[in-house]
Amino acid sequence: MTEDIFDLAKRRKTVRKFSLRPVDWKEIIKVIKTACQAPSGANSQPWRFLIVTDTETKRRIRKACEQGEKEFYSNVNGELREWLLRKELNCRKPFLEEAPFLTFIFSEKKAPYSIQSTWLAIGYILLMIEKLGLGTVTYTPSIAKDVLNILDVPEGYRLEVILPIGFSADEKAKELRFKFNEVTYINSWGRSPKISN
Amino acid sequence: MTEDIFDLAKRRKTVRKFSLRPVDWKEIIKVIKTACQAPSGANSQPWRFLIVTDTETKRRIRKACEQGEKEFYSNVNGELREWLLRKELNCRKPFLEEAPFLTFIFSEKKAPYSIQSTWLAIGYILLMIEKLGLGTVTYTPSIAKDVLNILDVPEGYRLEVILPIGFSADEKAKELRFKFNEVTYINSWGRSPKISN
Numbered sequence: 022m023t024e025d026i027f028d029l030a031k032r033r034k035t036v037r038k039f040s041l042r043p044v045d046w047k048e049i050i051k052v053i054k055t056a057c058q059a060p061s062g063a064n065s066q067p068w069r070f071l072i073v074t075d076t077e078t079k080r081r082i083r084k085a086c087e088q089g090e091k092e093f094y095s096n097v098n099g100e101l102r103e104w105l106l107r108k109e110l111n112c113r114k115p116f117l118e119e120a121p122f123l124t125f126i127f128s129e130k131k132a133p134y135s136i137q138s139t140w141l142a143i144g145y146i147l148l149m150i151e152k153l154g155l156g157t158v159t160y161t162p163s164i165a166k167d168v169l170n171i172l173d174v175p176e177g178y179r180l181e182v183i184l185p186i187g188f189s190a191d192e193k194a195k196e197l198r199f200k201f202n203e204v205t206y207i208n209s210w211g212r213s214p215k216i217s218n
Numbered sequence: 219m220t221e222d223i224f225d226l227a228k229r230r231k232t233v234r235k236f237s238l239r240p241v242d243w244k245e246i247i248k249v250i251k252t253a254c255q256a257p258s259g260a261n262s263q264p265w266r267f268l269i270v271t272d273t274e275t276k277r278r279i280r281k282a283c284e285q286g287e288k289e290f291y292s293n294v295n296g297e298l299r300e301w302l303l304r305k306e307l308n309c310r311k312p313f314l315e316e317a318p319f320l321t322f323i324f325s326e327k328k329a330p331y332s333i334q335s336t337w338l339a340i341g342y343i344l345l346m347i348e349k350l351g352l353g354t355v356t357y358t359p360s361i362a363k364d365v366l367n368i369l370d371v372p373e374g375y376r377l378e379v380i381l382p383i384g385f386s387a388d389e390k391a392k393e394l395r396f397k398f399n400e401v402t403y404i405n406s407w408g409r410s411p412k413i414s415n
Contacts, residue, residue: 025349026226026252026342026345026346026349027248027252027255029223030252030253030255033255033257034257051224053401055223055224055227057395057396057397057401058224058227058230058395059227059341060230060232060344060356060393063297063298063302064301064393064394066396066401068401069401070402071402071404071405071406072411074404078406100260104261133298134358136337137333137337137340137378137379138337139337140333140334140335140336140337141337141341141356143338144337144339144340144342144343144344144345145227145341145344145345146341147338148341148342148345149223149224149227152222159257172406172407173408175407197261198254198255198263199254199263200254201247201251204250204263204266204267205250205266205269206266206267206268206269207271208271208275209268209275209369209370210268210370210372211370214247214269
């Protein structure tokens, strides 16, 4: 059974389209309880979770995000722009209305290593979501100001990500990954391992 | 079996003391292969891994880190200083020599969301390490310059963390965590869930 974290990680892919099949609250609670067990800088536990199920709130969030993306996309260029175009990503974020649950994850700005700790916990979350047979995408709005207003988020917290959570209706294949020995060195930079993939 | 990611996360605690028991290379490879499956901004896979087993390199790394901590600790104050004192943390980092493997994790600075993506992958790594019965601590040197020099790390990469990996000889209990409903809101900030822990 030592392989199954690897298997989960390998199987897990980004989901941007969700089925109408409802998700039990209990599953969402399990996901967040898992995140709460992560380590954090000075054990500050800088994460906060806000779960949105309300239809009207989701609609407003989607609108605010899509507006923000339009602003952002009109300014982006270089490699990232090319990638976005190639992947046919655009300003539309229908998953923000379609997923039964939206989980907003915030970090407390003044906590030590708050971004790092919160994203480590998001790693825990993604594996738990996969384990439960659910899907998500780590969507970070390019411009978060209106989202923070809609949700009454106080000063001092940063929106790290919105995770729409639901059953997948996304048939896209997983993006390819580098192989182990393409990103790993032994004892000094540039010295690749003589170990098979 | 849907509970076992939560169980792993709950059981997992920081390990700062390591036993002399050797660790198989195969285990370290599994750990990194798991990280390589994580999602990343624009699928840039900004992570790089450098595994150090060489005794002399470990000794130099430890010395550089301890020197950096001395500089850092002489300037730190406020809540973080109090926490460090209370936890009896200090400039000594013996685990950098004692653990059989040191895994250095870097992020490519120019990749989109490189810090976030790399720490998400570190979340995957911690669960895999726990699954294998091994332990680690997410140690980020306060001053990384000398470490980067020792390892010949080129410009453009940031040291995110050093993970010493080995079998635990650390008897300290896990730090307490907030309960689910202390860090979770429903539909709007400040509205806590009426759901038992």
